[in-house]
Amino acid sequence: MRKRLPLLVILALVVTFGAGAQQKLVDIELWALGAVTEAGAPPDNWVGYQIIRDKLGINLKLVLEPSSPTDQDTKISVAAASNSLPDIFGVNRDMLMKIARQGLVAQVDSMLPMMPIRTRDHYSDPVLLKLATQNKKLVGLPDPGAMPRVEGLVIRKDWLDKLGLKTPKTLDELVEVAKAFTFNDPDGNGKDDTYGFGAWYESTGLSSAGFGRRFDYIMGAFGVAGMWNLESADKFQFNFRDPNFRKAIEFIRKINEAGIIDPSWTAPNKDEFRARWKQGKFGIFWEQFAALHTTANYKDFDKNFPNGELVPIMPPVGPGGKSSNGLDIAGARIYAVSTKAAKAGKVEAIARLLEWMASPEGYYLCGFGVEGVNFKKDAKGYISLEGIQAELAYTHKSQQPLTQLRNMVYINNDIELKVRYPSYKSANGKTIDPLAIWNFFKNSPYTESTGAGMIDPPSNVNDFKRFYDENLVKFALGQQPLNDQTWADFIAGMDKLGAKDVEKAAKAKLIDQGMLD
Amino acid sequence: MRKAGAKDEILYQIAVNLYLAVIFLIVLLPLWRVLMLSLTPFGHLDNSFGLLVGPKDWTFDAYAQFLSHPAFLRAMRNSAVITLGGTAINLIMTVPMSYALSVKSLPGRKWLNIFVMIPFLFNPGLIPSYLVVTSLGLQNTLWAVMIPGAIGISNMFIMRNFFMEIPQDLTEAARIDGASELKILFRIVLPLSKPILLTIGLFYAVGHWNEFFNPMLYLNDQKLQPLPVLLRNILMGVNMNDYVEYDAFSTSSVQSLKAASIFISMVPMMMAYPWIQKHFVKGSLAGGIKG
Numbered sequence: 062m063r064k065r066l067p068l069l070v071i072l073a074l075v076v077t078f079g080a081g082a083q084q085k086l087v088d089i090e091l092w093a094l095g096a097v098t099e100a101g102a103p104p105d106n107w108v109g110y111q112i113i114r115d116k117l118g119i120n121l122k123l124v125l126e127p128s129s130p131t132d133q134d135t136k137i138s139v140a141a142a143s144n145s146l147p148d149i150f151g152v153n154r155d156m157l158m159k160i161a162r163q164g165l166v167a168q169v170d171s172m173l174p175m176m177p178i179r180t181r182d183h184y185s186d187p188v189l190l191k192l193a194t195q196n197k198k199l200v201g202l203p204d205p206g207a208m209p210r211v212e213g214l215v216i217r218k219d220w221l222d223k224l225g226l227k228t229p230k231t232l233d234e235l236v237e238v239a240k241a242f243t244f245n246d247p248d249g250n251g252k253d254d255t256y257g258f259g260a261w262y263e264s265t266g267l268s269s270a271g272f273g274r275r276f277d278y279i280m281g282a283f284g285v286a287g288m289w290n291l292e293s294a295d296k297f298q299f300n301f302r303d304p305n306f307r308k309a310i311e312f313i314r315k316i317n318e319a320g321i322i323d324p325s326w327t328a329p330n331k332d333e334f335r336a337r338w339k340q341g342k343f344g345i346f347w348e349q350f351a352a353l354h355t356t357a358n359y360k361d362f363d364k365n366f367p368n369g370e371l372v373p374i375m376p377p378v379g380p381g382g383k384s385s386n387g388l389d390i391a392g393a394r395i396y397a398v399s400t401k402a403a404k405a406g407k408v409e410a411i412a413r414l415l416e417w418m419a420s421p422e423g424y425y426l427c428g429f430g431v432e433g434v435n436f437k438k439d440a441k442g443y444i445s446l447e448g449i450q451a452e453l454a455y456t457h458k459s460q461q462p463l464t465q466l467r468n469m470v471y472i473n474n475d476i477e478l479k480v481r482y483p484s485y486k487s488a489n490g491k492t493i494d495p496l497a498i499w500n501f502f503k504n505s506p507y508t509e510s511t512g513a514g515m516i517d518p519p520s521n522v523n524d525f526k527r528f529y530d531e532n533l534v535k536f537a538l539g540q541q542p543l544n545d546q547t548w549a550d551f552i553a554g555m556d557k558l559g560a561k562d563v564e565k566a567a568k569a570k571l572i573d574q575g576m577l578d
Numbered sequence: 579m580r581k582a583g584a585k586d587e588i589l590y591q592i593a594v595n596l597y598l599a600v601i602f603l604i605v606l607l608p609l610w611r612v613l614m615l616s617l618t619p620f621g622h623l624d625n626s627f628g629l630l631v632g633p634k635d636w637t638f639d640a641y642a643q644f645l646s647h648p649a650f651l652r653a654m655r656n657s658a659v660i661t662l663g664g665t666a667i668n669l670i671m672t673v674p675m676s677y678a679l680s681v682k683s684l685p686g687r688k689w690l691n692i693f694v695m696i697p698f699l700f701n702p703g704l705i706p707s708y709l710v711v712t713s714l715g716l717q718n719t720l721w722a723v724m725i726p727g728a729i730g731i732s733n734m735f736i737m738r739n740f741f742m743e744i745p746q747d748l749t750e751a752a753r754i755d756g757a758s759e760l761k762i763l764f765r766i767v768l769p770l771s772k773p774i775l776l777t778i779g780l781f782y783a784v785g786h787w788n789e790f791f792n793p794m795l796y797l798n799d800q801k802l803q804p805l806p807v808l809l810r811n812i813l814m815g816v817n818m819n820d821y822v823e824y825d826a827f828s829t830s831s832v833q834s835l836k837a838a839s840i841f842i843s844m845v846p847m848m849m850a851y852p853w854i855q856k857h858f859v860k861g862s863l864a865g866g867i868k869g
Contacts, residue, residue: 099811
């Protein structure tokens with residue numbers, strides 16, 4: 062018997078691996094949201110295909126969806142209508158809800174236990190899970206989207222220091238600093254050429270209509286950031302109905318009348334706004350951390366003001382003790398599994414594929430390419446390009462097809478972000494760390510407003526928004542008196558355009574979708 | 579009296595020329611602005627009205643960004659194949675049908691005309707078309723873009739009307755001499771129909787060259803995607819990568835890229851137009867004479 066043991070082991074191995082080799086490959090068609098769609102899909106000889114085939118028993122057919130969300134919707138809706146959806150596909154939330162109601166996507170709650178690593182790293186945020194839930198069932202898998210809370214309030218610290226001022230904490234203190242920045246020559250050039258506040262008129266969509274997001278820290282100090290009060294179903298309404306909203310507008314009117322805000326703010330020009338803070342025209346403004354502090358974006362400011370220092374500060378506390386840096390609207394990259402795939406028994410294979418992508422092997426391969434060829438990693442797993450041939454680096458244009466699936470594996474962790482937003486030295490040797498700025502913003506108060514992104518605009522959205530925007534700007538610029546009568550007229554005008562109906566429909570939708578309790 | 583007539587004539591000429599100059603400017607200025615935008619370097623868009631005069635220091639960066647894209651030549655080739663192949667299919671299918679419906683002695687001609695009009699008036703819609711294309715196995719092949727819409731009904735009627743304008747005596751004489759309909763078509767009708775063939779061919783070609791929707795829908799393999807799809811993906815990519823440094827491969831602003839993409843798309847058709855211009859006017863007027 063002992064002599065036969067090795068033979069039996071060999072036989073067992075042959076049977077095991079033989080059976081494995083003969084196991085039929087599962088065909089999985091994945092329509093992915095490519096990271097750089099125009100660069101094209103991974104080549105046919107991509108090592109990932111081989112690993113997925115050999116280790117997972119999956120024959121992956123990868124199609125990159127168009128990069129425009131509208132085109133993605135068109136492609137998916139046509140495939141849905143003709144019952145030819147792929148096995149797994151990236152889809153935006155509205156489209157997902159629509160096709161889920163038609164029974165075209167599978168419920169995926171049962172997939173989570175099959176993917177412990179991925180569930181922990183990707184699907185543990187309750188807000189994101191809500192985005193892919195319908196009737197309390199998960200109908201999509203929400204991967205973390207773009208980095209959250211990336212914008213916030215910044216101030217010229219070198220100006221504060223020169224004028225001997227402390228970092229402002231309240232709205233009143235902020236106004237005092239703005240006055241000093243305007244009238245006390247903070248740059249010391251002997252000219253009256255600076256302002257306290259800077260902004261640009263960034264009215265976008267229904268969730269950030271009016272002055273837009275650059276004034277969120279002011280509106281937030283009055284507890285009325287954004288269009289909506291989403292605190293609870295009881296309190297749900299347009300923010301303009303809140304008396305504090307009028308107070309916020311009065312505040313903006315006052316800083317405008319005091320001449321302590323750069324008057325160019327009414328021009329809707331982002332490039333002009335950015336050019337002006339780089340030229341040192343104002344010292345208090347609200348900006349995105351990468352637009353502010355990454356190498357390419359900081360260099361002009363650095364050149365103009367080698368001793369200049371832009372630092373993030375907490376949003377000011379308003380008269381009621383409230384503060385907010387802006388709206389926190391969570392976004393997700395949602396993948397759905399078609400009912401057709403579920404019926405064909407492919408759910409387990411899809412879970413296997415997704416779990417592999419979340420494993421170290423899949424994560425690095427899909428996110429950064431082949432170790433030693435496209436990147437290097439240190440003992441902690443951090444990425445480096447030292448010693449990597451420039452043309453082969455995963456960041457090089459030519460290598461983009463290899464990491465098209467990176468948005469399916471990225472989770473905004475330090476491994477991804479440290480290499481994406483590296484720290485560097487400024488002209489005078491200061492260390493600039495963009496991620497430190499982001500971490501500051503991330504930990505500052507924000508107003509949770511994910512539901513705002515789901516509210517359907519009314520059919521007359523253009524008239525609705527135009528009336529709202531124009532009136533707010535006229536109030537702020539003093540082109541229209543701001544008193545009880547004019548304010549009541551403004552609200553009556555909004556109601557005439559259907560504001561009450563919009564509120565009613567929005568409330569019903571958000572309650573239905575579990576975004577409002 | 580004579581002097582007054584000459585004066586009127588001069589005034590008339592001035593008015594006409596002024597009118598034409600205004601029309602010319604209305605057409606030229608947007609094109610000029612687009613051209614200037616496409617040549618404007620990154621970060622020089624502060625004063626866009628100044629672009630009417632010309633940027634201070636111009637650059638071909640936006641064009642270079644498109645032309646140096648690894649998929650550009652492939653996309654260009656795909657567009658050329660779709661345009662040439664699609665137009666050939668269109669003409670091969672449209673000419674015989676137009677000719678047949680132009681022959682007054684064709685039995686049931688009236689009913690055939692009505693039959694042809696039905697899909698023109700009642701479009702089958704996107705989903706049925708998608709199902710037909712996919713069930714025929716055309717998806718992910720260039721045929722999926724070239725074959726659907728092989729006959730454009732309005733083009734077919736314009737061509738039919740042109741054929742009907744050819745003197746009947748010529749075709750009747752040929753019939754009396756024993757020529758078959760095919761022989762009449764190839765030996766008599768087509769040699770007389772250069773203007774309409776070139777005009778309708780150009781209509782079809784422009785349509786194929788600008789084809790975006792069908793390739794986006796049917797061509798999943800990126801190796802098959804034509805130029806408009808690639809240009810749109812590049813533009814959308816630049817839009818989305820506003821802040822991210824290592825993703826931002828763009829060396830030009832979105833506005834410059836958009837403008838350059840418009841010019842890149844226009845150039846081949848602009849080059850083709852002068853060659854067929856003399857036939858184009860005649861051909862494009864042909865359809866309106868007979869119903």
